[in-house]
Amino acid sequence: MSTPIETDVAIIGAGPIGLFAVFELGLLDLKCHLVDILDRPGGQCTELYPEKPIYDIPGLPIVTGQDLTNRLLEQIKPFGAQYHFGEMASALEKLPDGKWKLTTDAGTEIVAPVVVIAAGGGSFVPKRPPVPGIEAFENKGDGVGVHYAVRKMESFRDKNILIAGGGDSALDWTINLAPLAKSLTLVHHRDGFRAAQHSVNQMRELEATGKVKFHVASVKSVHGDENGRLMAVTLSGADKKEWMHEIDSFLPFFGLTIKLGPIADFGLNLHENLIPVDTAKFESSTPGIFAIGDINTYAGKLKLILSGFHEAALMAQAAFHICRPNEKLRFQYTTSSSNLQKKLGVNA
Amino acid sequence: MKIVATDRVGKEHVVEGRDGWSVMEILRDAGLPIAAECGGACACATCHVYVEDGWYEKLSPPSDAEVDMLDMALAVEPGRSRLSCQIVCADELDGIKVTVAPE
Numbered sequence: 001m002s003t004p005i006e007t008d009v010a011i012i013g014a015g016p017i018g019l020f021a022v023f024e025l026g027l028l029d030l031k032c033h034l035v036d037i038l039d040r041p042g043g044q045c046t047e048l049y050p051e052k053p054i055y056d057i058p059g060l061p062i063v064t065g066q067d068l069t070n071r072l073l074e075q076i077k078p079f080g081a082q083y084h085f086g087e088m089a090s091a092l093e094k095l096p097d098g099k100w101k102l103t104t105d106a107g108t109e110i111v112a113p114v115v116v117i118a119a120g121g122g123s124f125v126p127k128r129p130p131v132p133g134i135e136a137f138e139n140k141g142d143g144v145g146v147h148y149a150v151r152k153m154e155s156f157r158d159k160n161i162l163i164a165g166g167g168d169s170a171l172d173w174t175i176n177l178a179p180l181a182k183s184l185t186l187v188h189h190r191d192g193f194r195a196a197q198h199s200v201n202q203m204r205e206l207e208a209t210g211k212v213k214f215h216v217a218s219v220k221s222v223h224g225d226e227n228g229r230l231m232a233v234t235l236s237g238a239d240k241k242e243w244m245h246e247i248d249s250f251l252p253f254f255g256l257t258i259k260l261g262p263i264a265d266f267g268l269n270l271h272e273n274l275i276p277v278d279t280a281k282f283e284s285s286t287p288g289i290f291a292i293g294d295i296n297t298y299a300g301k302l303k304l305i306l307s308g309f310h311e312a313a314l315m316a317q318a319a320f321h322i323c324r325p326n327e328k329l330r331f332q333y334t335t336s337s338s339n340l341q342k343k344l345g346v347n348a
Numbered sequence: 349m350k351i352v353a354t355d356r357v358g359k360e361h362v363v364e365g366r367d368g369w370s371v372m373e374i375l376r377d378a379g380l381p382i383a384a385e386c387g388g389a390c391a392c393a394t395c396h397v398y399v400e401d402g403w404y405e406k407l408s409p410p411s412d413a414e415v416d417m418l419d420m421a422l423a424v425e426p427g428r429s430r431l432s433c434q435i436v437c438a439d440e441l442d443g444i445k446v447t448v449a450p451e
Contacts, residue, residue: 052391189419
């Protein structure tokens with residue numbers, strides 16, 4: 001395992017609120033590391049609605065989720081935050097010296113006096129089809145059982161593969177795995193796809209040449225052998241007729257959903273999967289752990305991006321006193337302070 | 349108008365709809381387990397419901413965006429599945445029956 005990273009603030013979540021927290025902390029000379037399970041910044045803004053306009057950001061009459069993210073990234077660029085994308089914050093531990101150690105599922109360790117949870121509703125994780133017993137076939141090794149992502153294409157060579165879904169991931173993997181697979185079957189609830197037209201065309205070509213079998217059907221149940229190896233699924237067609245289909249691997253692609261995840265095990269007070277905070281500092285009941293944005297709760301809470309921005313600003317003031325206990329916090333405005341303007345890299 | 353909603357454990361809830369509100373908003377505010385992660389933007393498919401007992405046919409048909417988004421929903425049943433953020437309460441839907449889809 002690598003040496004732990006030492007920083008001022010570890011931020012869980014690189015959505016709009018986590019990003020803006022970098023700005024507010026940065027003005028106070030606090031350095032940040034951000035962890036996000038997604039492979040890019042923006043959180044829900046870029047994962048759920050990158051192209052949808054947002055109309056209630058002060059000063060921006062209309063901005064898309066992607067654009068807002070881009071603008072925040074530009075705004076926080078001077079502060080040199082470090083990002084750990086594609087990693088899930090999996091454990092939080094208090095060290096003897098009072099600092100916190102945040103560990104990710106990739107083994108990254110971040111040690112900081114302050115942790116800011118800006119995780120929205122939690123982690124984006126793949127949607128799991130409501131097929132009884134499907135969990136038992138997850139994590140069964142390369143190329144066999146149930147997989148929600150393809151890490152090594154080669155592991156699916158000569159396998160009998162079933163893909164379920166009708167979006168871009170379902171079609172992309174159908175197209176990419178068909179040449180390797182022993183057989184590849186795609187099932188979807190309709191004879192139409194949300195995916196890009198060229199992908200649909202490619203899939204139709206593979207279907208026409210017999211490389212891919214497509215059924216309007218859904219997976220009703222999964223069957224394994226006595227060793228827990230996935231052997232077959234029961235499919236149900238449009239006419240409700242059911243049949244068994246033998247497979248080695250089942251790849252459901254229904255996009256992502258939000259689950260609270262390991263934060264539930266951080267030992268924090270939770271109220272209906274939200275973290276109660278005070279409204280002066282947005283600190284949880286555990287000193288040094290702050291919660292801002294959609295993940296917190298307090299009297300009058302509104303789940304708005306602008307509320308999260310406000311929460312980030314107040315949190316930063318409190319975080320400063322923890323990180324720099326012997327320093328006096330000088331409250332300044334970016335408009336008038338040449339000191340802040342220097343940090344921002346702008347000419348006074 | 350009333351909405352008759354069955355939750356994931358089979359319990360029936362009768363909730364009062366409000367003209368112009370989406371069925372998702374009514375169910376969510378009534379405490380039913382509707383994630384509605386995107387907040388009603390037809391962008392996540394986590395407000396999926398089955399529309400029961402002939403009510404499906406009485407609704408205006410889903411938009412292309414909703415049909416597309418249903419591709420990301422789990423356990424879709426053609427002829428029953430809708431995204432509840434796209435169903436708007438109105439008097440003619442008084443008594444509409446829906447079941448919260450599995451997650």
